[in-house]
Amino acid sequence: MDNKRLLAAIAISIGILLMFDVFNRPAREAQRQAAQNVQQSQTSSVPLPQANTALNPAGVASTGGNDGAPITPAPRLRIESPRVEGSLNLRGARLDDLVLRDYRETIQPNSPNVRVLAPREDPAAYFAQWGWTAADGRTAVPGPSTDWTAEGGSLTPATPVTLRWDNGAGQRFEIALSLDANFMVTAEQRVVNTGAEPVQVLPWARVRREHTPVVAGYYILHEGFVGVLDGRLRETKYADAKTEAARRNGGPALEQEGAGGWAGFTDKYWLAALAPVDQAGRDRAAFRHTSEGGQDRWQVDFSPTSAVTAEPGATAGFATRLFAGAKEVHLLDSYTSNLGITDFDKAIDFGWFYYITKPFFYGLDWLYKLTGNFGVAILIFTIALKILFFPLANKSYKSMARMKTLGPKMQELKERNKDDPAKMQQEMMTLYKTEKINPAAGCLPILLQIPVFFSLYKVLFVTIEMRHAPFFGWIRDLSAPDPTNLFTLFGLIPWDAPAFLHMPAWAIIMGITMFIQFKLNPTPPDPIQAKLFAFMPIIFTFMLASFPAGLVIYWSWNNLLSVAQQYYIGREDRIARANEKALART
Amino acid sequence: MSAASVDPVAEALKLGIRAYQFTLRPFIGAHCRFHPHCSAYGLEALSEHGALRGTALTARRVLRCNPWNPGGYDPVPPAKKT
Numbered sequence: 001m002d003n004k005r006l007l008a009a010i011a012i013s014i015g016i017l018l019m020f021d022v023f024n025r026p027a028r029e030a031q032r033q034a035a036q037n038v039q040q041s042q043t044s045s046v047p048l049p050q051a052n053t054a055l056n057p058a059g060v061a062s063t064g065g066n067d068g069a070p071i072t073p074a075p076r077l078r079i080e081s082p083r084v085e086g087s088l089n090l091r092g093a094r095l096d097d098l099v100l101r102d103y104r105e106t107i108q109p110n111s112p113n114v115r116v117l118a119p120r121e122d123p124a125a126y127f128a129q130w131g132w133t134a135a136d137g138r139t140a141v142p143g144p145s146t147d148w149t150a151e152g153g154s155l156t157p158a159t160p161v162t163l164r165w166d167n168g169a170g171q172r173f174e175i176a177l178s179l180d181a182n183f184m185v186t187a188e189q190r191v192v193n194t195g196a197e198p199v200q201v202l203p204w205a206r207v208r209r210e211h212t213p214v215v216a217g218y219y220i221l222h223e224g225f226v227g228v229l230d231g232r233l234r235e236t237k238y239a240d241a242k243t244e245a246a247r248r249n250g251g252p253a254l255e256q257e258g259a260g261g262w263a264g265f266t267d268k269y270w271l272a273a274l275a276p277v278d279q280a281g282r283d284r285a286a287f288r289h290t291s292e293g294g295q296d297r298w299q300v301d302f303s304p305t306s307a308v309t310a311e312p313g314a315t316a317g318f319a320t321r322l323f324a325g326a327k328e329v330h331l332l333d334s335y336t337s338n339l340g341i342t343d344f345d346k347a348i349d350f351g352w353f354y355y356i357t358k359p360f361f362y363g364l365d366w367l368y369k370l371t372g373n374f375g376v377a378i379l380i381f382t383i384a385l386k387i388l389f390f391p392l393a394n395k396s397y398k399s400m401a402r403m404k405t406l407g408p409k410m411q412e413l414k415e416r417n418k419d420d421p422a423k424m425q426q427e428m429m430t431l432y433k434t435e436k437i438n439p440a441a442g443c444l445p446i447l448l449q450i451p452v453f454f455s456l457y458k459v460l461f462v463t464i465e466m467r468h469a470p471f472f473g474w475i476r477d478l479s480a481p482d483p484t485n486l487f488t489l490f491g492l493i494p495w496d497a498p499a500f501l502h503m504p505a506w507a508i509i510m511g512i513t514m515f516i517q518f519k520l521n522p523t524p525p526d527p528i529q530a531k532l533f534a535f536m537p538i539i540f541t542f543m544l545a546s547f548p549a550g551l552v553i554y555w556s557w558n559n560l561l562s563v564a565q566q567y568y569i570g571r572e573d574r575i576a577r578a579n580e581k582a583l584a585r586t
Numbered sequence: 587m588s589a590a591s592v593d594p595v596a597e598a599l600k601l602g603i604r605a606y607q608f609t610l611r612p613f614i615g616a617h618c619r620f621h622p623h624c625s626a627y628g629l630e631a632l633s634e635h636g637a638l639r640g641t642a643l644t645a646r647r648v649l650r651c652n653p654w655n656p657g658g659y660d661p662v663p664p665a666k667k668t
Contacts, residue, residue: 429621429658443624443651446617450610532608 075147077161078154081179084325088155089119089127092144093163093175095185096120096127098324100270107468107477116270116324125210126265128272128322130175130187135200135307140167148175157181170195171310183325184335186277190317193310200309203318206301207264207272212238216268221349221461225287225300226266227273228343230258235349236287238298245289252286260342261285263300264323269464271327271347274302277319279340326464329361349462356455361463368465375471375478378460378554385456386561389449411584453558457551466550475506478550482506502545506552511541513559520566595637603628619657624648630662 074091079098086098098117105111118124132141142148148163155161160178167173176188189203215223215238225236236244236254244253263285264273276283281304288299302320310316321339325331332345350357360381367377409431417424460466466479474484482504514537544552603625611625618624627647632640643662651657 426621426659429619432619432656432658434658442617442619442653442655442657443648445652447648529607529611 077150077163079179080154080156081181083182084179086117088177090148090150090163092129092146093131093142093148094119094127094129095322095324096125100183100325103269103326104468114270114326116272120210123211124213126208126272128185128205128207128274128324130189130205130320131203132173132189132191133202133204133307135202139171139199139201140169141201142167142173155179155185171199182331183323184339185322185324186319187322188277188317188319190315191308191310192315193312196312198309198311200307201316202303202307203316204301204303205274205318205320205322206299207274207322208300209265209298210295212296212298213267218461220351220458221268223267224265225254225263225298226271226347227261227263227285227287227300228346229254229256229261229263229285231261231342233343233346234263234287238289238296241287241298242289242296250290252288254287255284256286257282257284257305259283260340262323262341262344262347263287263302264347265298265300266327266347266349268462269327269467270325272322272324273347274300275321275323275339275341275344276302277321277339279342328464329365351455351458353451353455353458356451357459360455360459364459364463365465373471374465374469375475375550375553378550379557382456382554382557382561385452386558386565389445389452390565408583411580457554460551460554461548466548469550471549471553475549475553478553479548481546482549482552503541504545504549504552506549506556507541507545507547510544510552510556510559511537513556513563514540517559517563517566520563593636596632596640599637599641600629600632603632619651619653619655620647620660621658622661624651627660627662634662634665 074089076087076097077090079086079088079095083101084098085101086095088095089097096117096119099113099115101113103114105114115124116126117128118126120127131143134141142165146165148165150161150163152159152161155177157179160176163175163177165173170193172192172194174188174190174192176190178186180186187205189205191199191201191203193199213223222235222237224238225234225241227234234254234256241253245251259282260276260279261283262273262275264271266273274285283302284305285300285302288301290297290299304318308316308318321341323335323344327348329345329348332347335341336344345358346354350361363384364374364377364381367380368374371377371380413427413431414424417427467477469478470476471478475482481502484505486503486505486508518533518537544555607625620627622630624644624647628640628644631643631647634640635643647660650660
């Protein structure tokens with residue numbers, strides 16, 4: 001039948017695509033790495049853009065260039081707190097050096113701290129900056145090579161610092177910076193007008209990324225531009241922002257006016273984002289992409305919806321917050337409740353099932369604190385869910401006695417329809433109905449469970465708690481792929497296996513548990529489906545080989561619990577069948 | 587109306603059910619209390635009754651497919667002659 005052949009083709013294509021993705025992932029990583037290296041070597045030679053003085057928020061995009069070669073080394077303001085350390089480049093007021101003291105790059109205890117922000121000279125250039133555009137076309141505003149003065153020592157949670165610059169024409173510009181105990185910097189931009197004429201300026205704050213980060217590239221995890229603007233979550237991938245900006249001839253990939261909100265760049269675990277302090281007022285936010293000498297530059301900026309006016313003797317301001325740090329759920333929640341930042345927790349990609357995934361996170365986190373091991377928390381949480389759904393799966397085989405009396409009827413029915421399985425099944429169903437027993441749980445309870453178990457999977461994927469969390473045996477980081485490999489006989493062969501020949505122990509365990517689970521499931525009536533059914537455990541073993549170990553462990557455990565559950569539910573069926581046989585013998 | 591074979595929405599929905607049968611179903615197993623199974627019922631209902639009524643029939647069937655319904659033989663009702 002043509003239809004079946006078509007379906008077979010579809011099934012095989014899906015399989016090939018999955019495999020292709022798996023085998024190709026390391027290659028793609030290598031490609032990105034290479035691209036980064038090229039970028040690194042070019043950074044120094046590519047001329048930086050000239051300052052753009054046009055009044056228009058897009059002008060914000062290119063005000064970051066150097067106006068000329070700086071002669072003196074740039075002075076820096078030290079930033080220090082128990083959780084972060086770094087410095088602010090006083091030339092241009094750029095916060096371009098920030099590392100997180102609580103997070104390290106790898107699980108080695110002496111590995112370097114995670115760097116969130118890096119200077120322009122760095123291949124991973126990534127910084128925040130505050131500035132102004134002259135809206136009246138005549139006010140002298142600070143530029144990218146303006147040297148700001150800062151009084152006092154470092155910027156710490158206890159000691160805020162104000163940056164000052166006088167334009168020599170009657171206006172003083174100020175940026176009052178304060179740092180909290182975690183990852184939030186508040187910046188109040190002010191222009192103090194001591195001149196005789198009113199001045200009009202457009203203050204802005206931006207986060208700029210001058211390289212394209214390596215993204216994990218998983219379909220279910222967003223990395224790139226992110227924000228809640230005018231009450232709506234906006235997520236734009238780097239590639240999409242580039243396409244969109246090109247479509248608008250270099251305009252912003254996204255521009256949104258609205259009240260409050262926040263916007264920035266998200267990595268899997270880290271975030272750098274801006275939010276207006278006054279969440280009730282209206283502001284304008286934009287996602288931008290520009291190309292400079294073939295290098296991609298990404299930018300998120302906030303500004304008031306129109307220029308602000310400082311009358312003679314008066315001050316005009318704009319205040320924003322900058323978050324640069326780790327996406328810890330409780331911390332983001334506290335910023336929403338204490339600072340009023342709208343839906344700040346959505347920086348974590350909780351996905352479509354937010355109202356399931358978020359509570360799941362709290363449950364997991366509670367178990368994690370209780371047990372002290374995130375892997376154990378995953379195991380306990382999965383069991384709890386299974387127990388919760390168990391009544392749905394098990395409300396069957398209520399009456400053993402009825403099943404016994406049914407034995408002979410069933411036997412007779414099977415004899416009668418030996419050559420017509422479809423007819424046999426139909427009659428069996430009718431028999432179940434008249435006798436008011438039915439061995440299957442039904443489609444509804446099963447379908448209801450899909451979003452639940454997907455949600456758990458999703459939470460495990462995004463949560464930072466899993467990062468560098470150890471488990472039993474050889475797993476020292478649940479968020480990294482299992483390091484063991486069958487193709488080196490788990491380390492017995494001193495051979496550096498290519499990336500596509502990575503078959504870790506936990507993936508094999510997953511494959512075996514899935515195989516057993518599939519064996520217990522009824523085989524689909526359709527022969528093509530049945531074929532696919534048989535291959536699924538193999539496909540998934542390969543597919544999950546490069547996945548975070550925590551997910552593979554969760555998957556294995558879930559399979560194992562399903563097998564146990566099916567075995568338990570089936571016990572009465574087995575007794576009934578034994579009785580049938582006994583009856584048949586007499 | 588049985589000219590449903592040219593109904594693109596119904597075809598798209600049927601493709602969705604097909605996709606389910608080939609991807610999710612192997613994981614969760616077949617647990618249907620009826621004959622024909624819910625997914626087969628859905629395919630047939632969409633072919634026979636078009637997107638709108640087909641979806642309604644399928645939704646009704648899945649909602650009935652729970653432990654408190656006796657289940658049994660439950661074919662797609664025939665399309666009304668027009």
